[in-house]
Amino acid sequence: MSRYREKLPQLSNRPFLTDGGLETTLVFHNQLELPCFAAFDLLKADAGVEILRRYFDPYIEEAKRHGVGFILEAPTWRANRDWAAKLGYDEVSLADANRRSIGLLLEIREAHETRQSPFVISGNVGPRGDGYRVDDRMSVAEARDYHAAQVDTFARTDADMVAAFTMTYVEEAAGILLAARAGGMPAVISYTLETDGRLPSGDTLSEAIERTDALTNGHAAYYMINCAHPQHFIDVLKDDGSWRGRIRGVRANASTRSHAELDESTDLDAGNPQRLAEEYGRLRELLPMLNIFGGCCGTDHRHLAAIAAACLERPAATDEKRPPQVRALGN
Numbered sequence: 151m152s153r154y155r156e157k158l159p160q161l162s163n164r165p166f167l168t169d170g171g172l173e174t175t176l177v178f179h180n181q182l183e184l185p186c187f188a189a190f191d192l193l194k195a196d197a198g199v200e201i202l203r204r205y206f207d208p209y210i211e212e213a214k215r216h217g218v219g220f221i222l223e224a225p226t227w228r229a230n231r232d233w234a235a236k237l238g239y240d241e242v243s244l245a246d247a248n249r250r251s252i253g254l255l256l257e258i259r260e261a262h263e264t265r266q267s268p269f270v271i272s273g274n275v276g277p278r279g280d281g282y283r284v285d286d287r288m289s290v291a292e293a294r295d296y297h298a299a300q301v302d303t304f305a306r307t308d309a310d311m312v313a314a315f316t317m318t319y320v321e322e323a324a325g326i327l328l329a330a331r332a333g334g335m336p337a338v339i340s341y342t343l344e345t346d347g348r349l350p351s352g353d354t355l356s357e358a359i360e361r362t363d364a365l366t367n368g369h370a371a372y373y374m375i376n377c378a379h380p381q382h383f384i385d386v387l388k389d390d391g392s393w394r395g396r397i398r399g400v401r402a403n404a405s406t407r408s409h410a411e412l413d414e415s416t417d418l419d420a421g422n423p424q425r426l427a428e429e430y431g432r433l434r435e436l437l438p439m440l441n442i443f444g445g446c447c448g449t450d451h452r453h454l455a456a457i458a459a460a461c462l463e464r465p466a467a468t469d470e471k472r473p474p475q476v477r478a479l480g481n
Contacts, residue, residue: 152271154310158336158371159219159268160398160442165462166219166270168401169209170445170454173227176201178418179450186233189225193250202254208451210262216462217266221442222258224251227276227315230300245303248273252307272338273304273312275326281316281342281377282409284351290365293325298333301326305333313338315401316377319351320358324365331369340374340401345408347386355386359393372439374399377446379406379421380429387436399442400433402426404449412447420448427456434461 160166172189176182180201185191192198202225213220226248228234234244252271259269278296279285288296297314304312312335317323323339330337341349341358349358359373373396375383380402387394404421405412412419426449434440443461445453 152308152310154268154270155334155336158270158311160221160270161371163441164219165216166221166399166442167209167213167216167454167458168221168223168399168442168444169206170401170449170451171404171447172205172223172225174418174447175205175450186228186236188228188233188237190227190229190247190251191237192225193247193254199254203258206258209454210258212451212455212458214262214264214267216458218458218462219268219270221270221272221444222255223272223313224248224255224274224304224309226251226274226300230276230278230297232278233276241299245299248300248303249307252304252309256308271308271310273301273307273309273335275300275312275314277314277316277318277322281318282350282412284319287319288322288325290321290324290328293322294328294332295325297322297326298329301329301335302333305330305335309335311336311338311371313340313374315340315374316342318342318349320349320353320361320365323358324362327362327366327369331366336371337369338372338374338399339370340376340399342377342409343375343383343386344378345382347383350409355383356389356391356393359396363396370396372396372398374401374442376401377403377409379403380426380433381406384429384432384436387433394437395439397437398439399444400430400437400440401444401446402429402449403447404445404453405447418448420450420453423453423456426453427460430457431460
């Protein structure tokens with residue numbers, strides 16, 4: 151039975167860490183071929199399972215060292231029907247891969263969780279198409295029906311929640327939330343942003359969060375930002391509004407390159423871990439509910455160590471600082 155599905159501990163003020171850029175670490179540091187950027191494909195062999203298990207070790211040690219919680223994200227960002235078909239998976243084998251991914255995380259939690267460091271298990275959902283562009287835009291209903299298979303698979307495991315990352319437009323995000331609500335799963339939406347701070351769809355972040363909440367009756371437990379450097383979106387966070395209080399997590403890129411530039415890159419731009427950590431410190435000043443810290447493309451345990459050092463000593467926002475709407479939605 152899920153340990154935290156009824157009450158996610160990260161909805162308190164306590165800080166949580168999560169991991170960094172899984173796929174870029176596997177490709178550039180582990181020198182692995184990763185067709186379609188599909189980390190879940192490693193689960194089909196014992197050696198691949200062990201690579202994934204070891205990948206989490208330095209991040210877990212960082213969380214335990216600071217005595218904070220940790221969110222274990224399943225390596226299933228590409229484990230939906232269209233991407234899996236390119237790798238030869240059918241409906242049965244794909245569902246099995248999603249289940250095995252949660253099984254691995256359960257083993258990791260059993261080995262490492264402590265009272266000071268609760269571990270939340272998240273079923274990771276990625277976009278149907280490209281994570282940088284809006285391809286073959288679905289309606290809300292189409293997105294709900296498409297993603298329901300993966301979400302329902304997670305719902306039948308001991309995963310505590312689902313989280314949709316690198317979302318590029320509102321309708322797909324809303325459809326995933328509706329699928330999660332139908333499956334009785336808490337859910338999180340993480341939008342990606344371009345260098346102008348807007349979604350690839352052209353929506354502003356405030357518009358995206360407000361529209362997504364309106365379409366789903368606020369089912370998202372919270373929102374995140376991922377796969378963008380803080381320099382790309384820090385200015386938009388200066389705009390006032392209760393929508394900012396819906397953002398609890400950031401998983402930024404190490405690189406300041408645009409999505410188009412990253413798509414063409416043959417090298418890893420790991421940026422500067424200390425400078426990235428300083429940017430996270432600035433984000434804490436702008437986002438009153440920010441308490442989940444991780445990384446995305448190009449980041450590894452060095453970046454997370456610097457981010458933890460920069461962010462975890464600062465007290466979290468008090469109740470008086472929380473926007474009233476935040477307490478009513480997802481909390």
